[in-house]
Amino acid sequence: MTTEPSAGDRDDRAEARMSASDVLGGAFGDAARRIGGDSAEETTAGGVVWKAMGGFRGVLESILPSLTFVLVYTFWPEPLYLSLALSVGMAAVFTVLRFAQRSTPAAALGGLVAAGAAAALALWTGDGRDNFVFGLITNAAYGTAYLVSAVIGWSLIGLLVGFLVGEGVEWRKDRRKRRVFFWLAIAWSALFFARLAVQLPLYLAHETALLGTLKLVMGLPLFAPLVAVTWLAARSLYPGHRLAGRDS
Known part of the structure; x- marks a missing residue:
């Protein structure tokens, strides 16, 4: 005589049958939403770009720490710790505000860690240009990853x-989608390598102030249009979807 499995047993079996694609899908979906890929509440390219940048606060968090370093270092290169401390301090202020207002602190906290690590390296070497080493490494790593993919x-x-x-990965069976995603990855790779191609010679030439300035110029002003192009291209491939993992 057989017994009917309980509801709990059925739930356990269903959970056990969760495929790798479900797990990866959740991971990729969360990652994309953190960078503004979730457009469930956005219907325009401008809205998606603004969300990807984190809104007005996100723009300030991205720009002000580096801008502070560039301005202070340009006019008061010595002592080096002054420009570095003010830059890290600016990132710390944004992080504290995030925690105080109980908003998502991930971006600000990440910026604070990055600013602190870069400043520590520059202090250790005694060379202000080393404040940008991690940025150069990041551009090289991202450019390579997008190109190889x-x-x-x-x-x-x-x-x-x-x-x-x-x-999931069903898009790989569609020639049009493969072609569009190929060129989008190439475009992102080109962005990161373009930054590296411009900034690395300035680093080697010890042009610290100019390096910092061009880092800002090649940051959000280039990032934003490419986010818009990527979102518009993806939307054209999936006109019946919101890019949030659900049909509209």
Whole structure:
């Protein structure tokens, strides 16, 4: 005589059958939403770009610490710790405000850690230009990752969008989608390598103030249009979806 499995047993079995794509989908979806990929509440490219940048506060958090360092270092290069301390202090203020207002502190906290690590390296070497070393490394790493993903046919943009719309990796069976995601990954790779190509020679030439200025110029002003292009391209491929993992 067989017994009917309980509801709890059925739930356990269902959970056990969760596929790897479900797990990866959740991970990619969360990652994309953290960078503004969730457009459930945004219907325009401008709205998506603004959300990806974190709104007005996000723009300030991205710009002010570096801008503070550049301005102070330009006019008062010595002592070095002054410009570094003010830059890290600015990032710390944003982080404290996030915690005080109980808003999401991840971006500000990440900026504070990055600013602190960069400042520590510059203080250790005694060279202000080393405040930008981690940025150079990041550009090289991201540029390489996007390029390799495009070349091997597993575009990082395709993976993010595929999991956001609940398609997983099925987009790889569609030639049009593969082509669009290939070129989007190439475009992102080109952005990071362009930053590296401009900034690395300035680093080697000890042009610290100019390096900092161009880092700002090649930051959000280049990031924002490419976010818009990426979102518009993805939206054209999935006109019946909100890019949030659910049908509209």
